[in-house]
Amino acid sequence: MSEVQNETARTVLLNVRNEHTKDYPLGNADAPITPGMLVEFDANRKVIPHDSATVVPQPLMVAVEMPIRSGADIETEFDVAGEAVPVHYPLSGDLLYMMLEAGANAAIGDKLESSGNGHLQVGTTGPIGTATEAVDNSAGYDGARIRVEVL
DSSP states (O other), X not given: OOOOTTSOOSOSEEEOSOOOEEEEEBXXXXXXXXXXXXXXXXXXXXXXXXXXXXOOOSSOEEEOOOTTSTTOOTTOOBOSTTOEEEEEOOOTTOEEEEEEOTTOEEOTTOEEXXXXXXSEEEOXXXXXXXXXXXXXXXXXXXXXXXXXXXX
């Protein structure tokens, strides 16, 4: 699956070698998850937004959209406790449509790391990917989509 760089993508998995995903229950309805967010497991093995800035999640997981969900698309949040959240385990070289932190400005080639809320920020302490497009979300109040090549 591939998307043209200047078009708005309709999926998180832009170009991946391993499309295997698993569904896990959402850990907490107080922390909605948007497809494209970095996620991790809580102590009960439920999915929550990755909450440690600059730390590479182990295992590396990204929430993806659920096409069979009625009316769902890439922007439809998972926000009901216990709701199934499909996740993808990316491989090095995968191209994903992820979320850039509000207030961030990424240039092509910038290293991106966890911002501690499921989104990404520019940084090199614990990079998980490289920006393959420039996205200026410095004036944004919410996350913005960005194409990321996984390291």
